[in-house]
Amino acid sequence: MAQEYDAIVVGSGPNGLTAAATIAAQGYKTLVLEASKDLGGGTRSAELTLPGFLHDVCSAVHPTGIASPAFKELQLESLGLEWILPEISAAHPLDNEPAALLSHDLQATLESLDSCDQTKYAKLVSPLLKDFENLFPQLLQPTAWPKSILPQVRFGIKGILPATRLADATFKGRRAKALLAGCGAHSILPLDFWGTAAVALVFMLSGHVGPWPVAKGGSVSIAKALLASLQKNGAEVRSEREVRNLSELPSSKVILLDLAPAQIQRICADDLPQSYLRRLGRYEYGPGVHKVDFALSEPIPWKDPRCLQASTVHVGGTLDEISASEEAAWKGSPCDKPFVMVCQQSQFDSTRAPAGKQTGYAYCHVPNGSTRSATDEMELQIERFAPGFKDCIIAKREMTASDFQAYNPSYIGGAITGGAATLGQLFARPVLRMDPYSTPNPKLFLCSHSTPPGGGVHGMCGYNAAKSAMKKLSRS
Ligand SMILES: Cc1cc2nc3c(=O)[nH]c(=O)nc-3n(C[C@H](O)[C@H](O)[C@H](O)COP(=O)(O)OP(=O)(O)OC[C@H]3O[C@@H](n4cnc5c(N)ncnc54)[C@H](O)[C@@H]3O)c2cc1C
Known part of the structure; x- marks a missing residue:
């Protein structure tokens, strides 16, 4: 029977x-x-606070985007996407001492650490760094066989550890431990979970390979470039079309x-076997986020002004404090001193705020589905390392974890990376299958960040799923 489309993406x-x-580029309708x-x-x-202040509603900083093989293949930079590279990827302020800095320049990072840890930091990252330019695309394309297994083994020996254990076993000083903890907290898991060191290392190494960029004109520029690619290849895109059941779709x-x-589980209840639907039901989402966007009268007045050179500032103090914050979010408890991810896009991109003004972006991890505001605690944490911050706020807008699910029904309970990145769910994502993008229904494929390699803006879940779906298309 003739079908209206080759592929429909929901x-x-x-x-x-x-x-x-990826599918349209191969001539499929x-x-x-x-x-x-x-x-x-x-x-x-969007202008979430005041006219002229452009805020990233969700993703802000894109180390995985700039490295993405899929974005490179689609040539997004020739379709209007412009990455802006900051001087420093991440700064990590501490009380009464200089900030630790994750810089493209390894020597600058070493100099920002306690002297007792400088050689140890270099010994930890240097051997991995040599492999990383090859390893990173491999991690993003987990279904492809690696050319050499050695880099993965070298990385895996360290990465399998809990981030707390790697930090405590490697470093003596506060700054290196805190820097590792801040990078590990991107896992949105308690830092004593096995495998959280891998996330810490990926973020640390990516910061040494190249600065963590922001997209000129907002993260929406990534979507605009992808839409330009679709338009170039004649694909149709329809908004305001919520799909509630697959029977609503054209053929x-x-x-x-x-x-x-x-x-x-809901939308495909009639199209997938009960056993598979039950396995989807056992999938864990992990903590949600509480986010605040600020319109600011001036740059954030960090005690260590070098923090202004970083696209991301990890605000949470020591390893122990960050560890406690992530554990509280996982266990469903509020936290007085949350670990706050702060981004300051307008420092690098003048399109984000009126002349002389700035935007601020901050979120922390909170219990899944939380309706509670964490804004006061977050502001106190920023104020701790940037006294006078609150006086710079002209306007702000908060989103609780439950607001995030209302904004995007894919963010279950406000979980932003498609499900907990526990060791089990890193590989069996969302369930264990040889081809994780396929389902028991040969026509249905999964392409969200709930498939490998998981959360982040890199498009690789979609790219890998497209390759899997095109095998079926080429046979039909
Ligand atoms: C606050 C926050 C901060 C983040 N920060 C970063 C960051 O700095 N860097 C980074 O790399 N990543 C970041 N992320 C994560 C990143 O945004 C996600 O991992 C990424 O967007 C996942 O892409 P996706 O296409 O799988 O899903 P999504 O981006 O969630 O897209 C799913 C789409 O499906 C639509 N949809 C849902 N239900 C239906 C339906 N029934 N019918 C039709 N359409 C539907 C939704 O409206 C949405 O547009 C952040 C996320 C959040 C929320």
Whole structure:
């Protein structure tokens, strides 16, 4: 029977758009359906506070985006995407001492650490750094066989550890331990969980390979470039089309779902076997986030002014404090001193705020589904390392974890990376299958960040899913 489309993609997040763009680029007739009025999922930007202040609603800083093989293949930079590289990837302020700095220049990072840890830091990262330019794309493409297994083994021996154990076993001083903890906290897991050292190392190494960039004009520029690729190849994109059941869709040879497992359970209840749906139901999402966007009268007045050179500032103090904050979020408890991820895009991108003014972006991890505001605690944490910060606030807008799910139904309980990145769910994502993008229904494929390699704006879940779906298309 003739089908209206070769491929339909449900959801226009960076993975949905990348999947659609990859398929459309091969000449297949492709349709994208998006529930929201605005396209782009986690790569949307908006004037959330005041006119002229452009805020990234979700993703802000893109170490995985600039390294993404999928974005390179789609040539997003020739379609209008411009990365802006800061001087420093991440700064980590501490009480009464200079900040630790994650810099492209390894020597600058070493000089920002306690002298007792400088050689140890170099010994930890230097051997891994040699492999990293090859290893990083491999980690993003977990279904491809690596050319050499050695870099993965070298990385895995350290990465399998809990971040706390790697930090305590390697370093003596506060600054190196805190820097590692801040990078490890991107896992959104308690830092004594096995495997959290891998996340810490990926973020540390990526910061040495190149600065963590922001997208000129907002993260929405990534979505715009992906949409330009779709347009170039004649794909159709429709917004305000929430899919509640697959029976609503036009006919197609394959369907790719840029959705969370909990949504797939509902939407595909009649299209997938009960056993598979039950396994999707056991998937864990982990903590949510509470976010605040600020319109600021001036740059954040960090005690250590070098923090202004960083796209991201890890605000949370010592390893022990960050560890306590992440554990509280995981266990469902509020935290007085949360670990706060601060981004300051307007420092590098003048399109984000009116002349002389700045934007501020901050979120912390909170219990899944939380409706409680953590804004006061977050502001106190920033004020701790930047006295006078609160006086710079002209306007602000907060989003609780439950607001995030209302904004994007794929963020279950406000979980922002498609599900907990525990060791089990890193590989069995969302369930254990040889081809994690396939399902028991040969027409249905999964392409969201709930598949490998997981959260972040890199499009690789969508790219890998598109490759899997195109095997079916080439046979039909
Ligand atoms: C606050 C926050 C900060 C973040 N910071 C960063 C960062 O700095 N760097 C980084 O790399 N990543 C960051 N992330 C994570 C990143 O945004 C996500 O991992 C990424 O967007 C996942 O892309 P996706 O395409 O899988 O899903 P999503 O981006 O969630 O897209 C899913 C899309 O599907 C649509 N949809 C949902 N249900 C339906 C339906 N029934 N019918 C039709 N459409 C539907 C949604 O509206 C959405 O547009 C952050 C996320 C958040 C929320």
